[in-house]
Amino acid sequence: MRNTFAALASGLLLTLAACATTEKAKPIEMFWPDPPDKPRIKYERSLQGKDELGGTSVLEAVVGKEASPGLHQPMGIAVSDDGQRIYVADFAWNAVFVFDLFGKALRFIGNDERFGLGRPIGIALDEQENVYVTDTGSLSVKVYDRSGKFLRSIGKNHFVRATGLAIDKKRRRLYVVDTGQNDEKAHQVKVFDLDGNLLSEIGHRGDGDGEFNFPTFAAVDSQGRLYVADTANFRVQVFGPDGKFIRKFGRAGDTVGEFGRPKAVALDSYGNVYVLDSHYSNVQIFNQQGELLLTFAGTGLYPGLLLNPTAIAIDKQNQIYVSNYLGKRVDIYRLINTTADDSFVKEAKAPEK
Numbered sequence: 001m002r003n004t005f006a007a008l009a010s011g012l013l014l015t016l017a018a019c020a021t022t023e024k025a026k027p028i029e030m031f032w033p034d035p036p037d038k039p040r041i042k043y044e045r046s047l048q049g050k051d052e053l054g055g056t057s058v059l060e061a062v063v064g065k066e067a068s069p070g071l072h073q074p075m076g077i078a079v080s081d082d083g084q085r086i087y088v089a090d091f092a093w094n095a096v097f098v099f100d101l102f103g104k105a106l107r108f109i110g111n112d113e114r115f116g117l118g119r120p121i122g123i124a125l126d127e128q129e130n131v132y133v134t135d136t137g138s139l140s141v142k143v144y145d146r147s148g149k150f151l152r153s154i155g156k157n158h159f160v161r162a163t164g165l166a167i168d169k170k171r172r173r174l175y176v177v178d179t180g181q182n183d184e185k186a187h188q189v190k191v192f193d194l195d196g197n198l199l200s201e202i203g204h205r206g207d208g209d210g211e212f213n214f215p216t217f218a219a220v221d222s223q224g225r226l227y228v229a230d231t232a233n234f235r236v237q238v239f240g241p242d243g244k245f246i247r248k249f250g251r252a253g254d255t256v257g258e259f260g261r262p263k264a265v266a267l268d269s270y271g272n273v274y275v276l277d278s279h280y281s282n283v284q285i286f287n288q289q290g291e292l293l294l295t296f297a298g299t300g301l302y303p304g305l306l307l308n309p310t311a312i313a314i315d316k317q318n319q320i321y322v323s324n325y326l327g328k329r330v331d332i333y334r335l336i337n338t339t340a341d342d343s344f345v346k347e348a349k350a351p352e353k
Helices: 007-020 058-063
Strands: 041-047 074-079 087-092 095-100 107-108 120-125 130-134 139-144 152-153 162-168 173-178 186-193 198-202 213-220 226-230 235-239 245-249 262-266 273-277 284-285 292-297 309-314 319-324 328-337
Touching: 041 319, 074 130, 074 319, 074 328, 087 120, 095 120, 120 173, 120 245, 130 162, 139 162, 162 226, 173 213, 186 213, 186 235, 226 262, 226 273, 235 262, 273 309, 292 328
Parallel strands: 074 120, 074 309, 120 162, 162 213, 213 262, 262 309
Antiparallel strands: 041 328, 074 087, 087 095, 095 107, 120 130, 130 139, 139 152, 162 173, 173 186, 186 198, 213 226, 226 235, 235 245, 262 273, 273 284, 284 292, 309 319, 319 328
16 A cells, blocks of 8 residues: 555646646546556545535525535544545535535534634534634634534633544543644643533643644544644654553655654544645545555645645544635545555565575
8 A cells, every 4th residue: 555756646647638628528537556566545536615515505595595615724523433424624614514425515614703702713513513613713612502503602712722632432532633733732632521621731731752843633533542643843742541651653744654743633434544634635544553554645736636735534334524724625535455454565575585
């Protein structure tokens, strides 16, 4: 499952040349890695507004066909357990876009005046599909039910700049990444229960084990382990449910397995770790030992390529969703032709003498 930036760049040039032939041509099927290797990741589709759903937005049904905004600055992303609803925090629209794939409808959360959002970034869902959103305007996490009704605020004035969110549904814990500014007051993960009580804090500014430098997004695996994109330290750190440091992987660099700006992290059903790099506009997949398995996507405007992506989520069917910030859309991929055995790196055989 290994790939290289060189092979990716070569494939990108071929893709761009092909797509230039006609503007309305059917999107080219995109797979990673390149042949002759077995394809593991397939680009499926993109979402920008209600037009990609083939239905009608709730707002459009009320005020008419003209009003149907599309994503402008998509940030955090979350997916319902059944994979039918995609929630995207849009920093520019001050709202959460809810793409209902089954109902083919688009609706919005947090766009009302009284309980509205101000510069939302991170988003997460609990067991009841309540929606938790980091609201940088109010220095809090706002919570809405699935229909969009405001429920409560969490952690007001506890944050310098809250960004990523992750929820451990089994233990009912909310992890809030406080990215901070150029100060020492944040650069940590704050742990709350789902009622909003602060339980603990993980880390502080630094580059040692368990320390952070401008962390951004986070994810929780099935064992309750917390994975944090430690962006300015160019790595991913892993913590146990008790908040204790377990391991780290990654370093600064421009070759495979290294990072330019690791922004977000997610896990598939096999426990493999997907690290979204906003600098290289790609996703690198690692196993639990921190060994690189595959790299996919890359820089470009063409559907399936990325421009400064911000967040990533993976549903239970191993469908992958990426917030494409400058592309103003969500790009959707699928893990294919893969089993648990593929999470182990095979050692190359020595050439016969």
